[in-house]
Amino acid sequence: MAEHINRQEPTDHFKNALAQCRNTAGIQEGPQRFWAEFLKTAALVAQAGYSLVCILRPDTQNWTVAGLHPPNAQDILKTPGLMQAVEQLCRNAQAKGDATGQIEIPPKGCPAELAAIRLGLQEEEPPAVALFISENKKQTEPSLPCTRLHAIADIPLIYQLRQKLNQSRIDASRFSKVLDVALEINSQERYMAAAMAFCNEIAARYAFDRVSLGWATGGYIRTHAISHIEKFEKKNGRGPGA
Numbered sequence: 001m002a003e004h005i006n007r008q009e010p011t012d013h014f015k016n017a018l019a020q021c022r023n024t025a026g027i028q029e030g031p032q033r034f035w036a037e038f039l040k041t042a043a044l045v046a047q048a049g050y051s052l053v054c055i056l057r058p059d060t061q062n063w064t065v066a067g068l069h070p071p072n073a074q075d076i077l078k079t080p081g082l083m084q085a086v087e088q089l090c091r092n093a094q095a096k097g098d099a100t101g102q103i104e105i106p107p108k109g110c111p112a113e114l115a116a117i118r119l120g121l122q123e124e125e126p127p128a129v130a131l132f133i134s135e136n137k138k139q140t141e142p143s144l145p146c147t148r149l150h151a152i153a154d155i156p157l158i159y160q161l162r163q164k165l166n167q168s169r170i171d172a173s174r175f176s177k178v179l180d181v182a183l184e185i186n187s188q189e190r191y192m193a194a195a196m197a198f199c200n201e202i203a204a205r206y207a208f209d210r211v212s213l214g215w216a217t218g219g220y221i222r223t224h225a226i227s228h229i230e231k232f233e234k235k236n237g238r239g240p241g242a
Contacts, residue, residue, distance in 0.1 A: 013044075013047075014045065014148060017041060017044035017045040018045055018148075018151055018152065020041040020044065021038065021041035021042050021044070021045050021152050021155060022152070022155060023041075024037045024038045024041055024155060024159065025155050025158040025159045025162060026159075026162065027159065028166075034156075034159050035053060035066075035067045036067070036069070036071070038053075038155060038156065038159075039051040039052070039053060039067055039068070039069035039130070040069050042130060042132070042149070042152055043069055043132060045148055045149065045151070045152055046115060046132040046134065046148060046149055047134060048115070048132035048133055048134040049133060049134055049135055050068070050069065050070070050073055050076055050132065050133040050134075051068070051069045051130065051131070051132050051133075052065050052067065052068050052069075052086070052130070052131045052132075052133075053065075053066050053067040053119070053128055053129070053130050053131075054066060054086060054090050054128065054129050054130075054131060055126045055127065055128045055129075056090070056094070056126050056127040056128075057126070058126055062087065063086065063087050063090040063091070063129070065077060065086070066128075076105075076133065079103065079105055081103055082103055085101055085103050085114060086114075086131055088101070089101050089114055089116040089129075089131060090116060090129040090131065092116070093116035093117060093118045093129045093131075094118055094127050094129060097117070097118050097150075098115070098116060098117050098118065098146035098149065098150065099115075099116045099146075100113070100114060100115050100116070100146060101113075101114040102114065105133075105135055110135060112133050112134060112135045113133070113134045113135075114131065114132070114133055115131070115132045115134075115146055115149060116129050116130065116131040116132070116146075117129065117130050117131075117146060117149040117150065117152075117153050118153060119153055119154075119156050119157075120153055120154040120155075120156060120157035121156055121157055121160065122157065122160050122161075122164075125160070128156070130149070130152075130153075132149070177205060180201075181198065181201045181202070181205070184197050184198075184201050185197050185198050185201075192224070192225065195213050195224050195225035196225045196227075196230070198213060198225070199211040199212060199213055199225050199226060199227035199228075200227050200228060202227070203227040203228065208227070210226060210227055210228075211226070211227040212225065212226045212227070213225045213226075
């Protein structure tokens with residue numbers, strides 16, 4: 001019975017970690033929050049102690065670390081030979097989809113397993129690779145981490161597409177409001193009626209107490225319409241405070 005439970009634990013761990021990682025695609029906040037959560041949960045999927053996201057700089061054609069988990073583990077990047085290994089693994093992963101390697105981590109000198117996976121991003125984004133470092137790798141097959149990581153490679157792309165869709169909805173809503181105001185104004189046949197309609201619509205939609213419309217000429221502003229006031233004493237004002 002104990003044997004059966006032990007054999008099932010890695011599978012359950014993988015399923016739970018994968019579900020957490022996939023949930024990051026639904027984050028509503030900006031890219032900084034997404035990448036922090038993605039690297040954190042992706043490390044659980046890979047059973048790795050460290051996770052990095054590297055991007056290919058278009059100006060130098062070199063790979064650079066753009067994100068790290070844990071965020072306070074900057075010292076790992078100082079490991080002798082690590083950045084050279086990262087550069088090579090990123091190139092291989094970008095070309096083939098994934099790559100693996102090994103490196104010794106001082107002071108213990110124990111070998112650490114490296115696994116890299118090419119990430120899916122929008123076409124206008126620079127190529128990106130997620131790389132994982134595991135000092136205590138339990139899997140016996142080197143390809144197993146990459147097999148797991150292929151399941152999360154498209155999560156950044158899904159996040160970006162969702163963000164783009166949400167922004168499109170916001171833009172469409174704003175454009176719709178502008179059209180509604182324009183239709184109300186265009187339905188009027190006289191200038192003063194159109195000016196009043198403009199002021200009333202803006203006041204109603206944005207909960208302003210008063211909205212006025214005036215024309216600036218030669219440093220003076222002549223008020224033409226005020227929301228919800230059909231008749232008023234027209235006066236000229238001078239300067240931005242008028």
